[in-house]
Amino acid sequence: MSNPTDFNPVRWLMRNPIWGFVLIVFIFFSLVSDHFFDYRNFQNILVQTSTIGLIALGMTLVMINGNIDLSVGAILALAAAFAVDVQSWAMFATWGNWQILPAVCLALLVGIVLGALNGFIVWKTGVDAFIVTLGAMLGIRGLVFVYTGEQSFYAMNFAYSDFSALSVGPLPVLAIIFLLCTLAVHWVLSRTAHGRNTYAVGGNREAAVNAGIRVGPHMMVNFMIIGFLAALSGVLLSTQMGAATPNLGRDYELWVITAVVLGGTKLTGGKGDIIGTFGGVLAIGILRNGMNLMQVPAFYVYVILGSILIAVLFLDKRFNRTADGGLRL
């Protein structure tokens, strides 16, 4: 249909309206703020958005599947608590800076296991993912509080908190990790059989079953991916703070879903992509950063984001009405 050589930017923007929005807010803040258009600030935006962005990558897969994961904020908090706490365990006391390694591995493993648990329950019980992960969100958050004794953990090894300040060449390490993960998930979704199946399962589950896709294990893998990404996000966030608080990541599920929906992924499944999600994440990041630089109180960001979310939904409905093909009553 479309030839890669005649790339039409206007048509591309029509299909990815969120990038039009990103462009507009980018130009807007560049004009009105003296500090926005600055290389340092761009680095900041990437680092700030990496937390929500990483989870949003996983959420895109899960939502294209027609599922949702509300437990990501809690998984993030538990992983962060593990990452900070385990490195101070007595058995790693003589490991020097290597004590960080088992801590981070364990934290990531916790994320994968909890994701697998969510996926397994969705698969075997047939209970809606919304309910399963709503329960998990409460339960895992409870686990965080019980595990931490409602205290914050502080990283005693300064190599851990120094990590977030590292840069490779022009880019901060955290931004690099985020960008690499974005590329990786984009590759999985657009170039692999797993990605094809993700669309198939979300688009028409019955047809996917008939085509021989094992829907249950497939969905479980996607829940494991989002669990891993949420845990990774928690680890990176705790390196930024040098600490893990039990309330870490609260409400993140809402921000993440907002970013993914802004990026054009449908809650009903079958539609969406990483390019859109990346745009959604950047839109939120630039908006928060830019308004911060203009010293607009953070309160207004909530109102603006909420309004944009609803506006996007409204415009989408208006312009894609014919695509629904449904009965309008």
Next chain:
Amino acid sequence: MTRLKAGGPAIAKQGILVAFIVFMIAFSLMSDRFLSLDNFMSVFRQAAIIGVMALGVTIVVIGGNLDLSVGSMLSFATVLVVDLHDKIGPELAIPVMVLATLCLGAINGFLIGILRLNSLIVTLGMLSAIQGLVLIYSGGQNVDIADQSGTWFAIFGRGAMFGIATPIIIFGTMALVFHIIMTTMPFGRKVYAVGGNPTASVFSGIPRSRVVFTTYLISALCVAVAAMILGSRVMGSQNNVGQGYELQVLAAVILGGTSLLGGAGSILKTVLGVLMLAFIQNGLILMGQPYYTQWLVTWVVIIVAVWLDVAAKRGRLFSPIA
């Protein structure tokens, strides 16, 4: 259909009731302070705020939609009524707060009922927007009532009638009224019809848009009542007091067996779900468990309860998904 065959699923459908009884017996055995009128009354009183909100959300969910905005709406209403209490007096503050909250509900209802936008996303957006409104209104400050002992506003949260705390009376009365509306009145039947099969309901002449719109007004009204209880009990309000309530409320509604697909559910079972969560919290604390253990138990209880419900409907325990 033998009686045996019909009997199996029938019990499974009452899963929440069975679980409730099991928990009550277990807690009674494990703590000698659990089974007492005083304790029950304090549990009911604590459950009243989430309970009142859950009544409204139940009706929204039966109508086939979700309402995630009730948490920040509660912050909004509580901050507003507490702040206005000292400025214009309680007799004006209450109607202003109720009207303002109903306006928010009307916005929800307009976007979801009339414009037919996805309720999860709309109320998610409203959650964020209303939280922002509260922070702008309060300037990020917490509010409180100066004269806490001299105001009649105290009756909603601290008062009692016939030895029963007012929050319990409010919750009980509203539950009863809503139950009657949903089971015997045309409006109740319309909500079930709209949630069960939207297309069919329109063909049967039910004004779908108006019904959905009304469910959100009811939900907002419930939030306003909950805010009165909360504001009166605390005599002040943090600007994010309702944060996270939406999901606890939803947990109670789901636990009560209301289907997120719409068209099925009951007010009385929501009350059971609310009480169950409250008793789990109370029982575990009396047993000396850390406060947050209740959330772990809630996790298991919600999934098992819904699982049994779903399993009873499809006639087999495990999902047929390959």
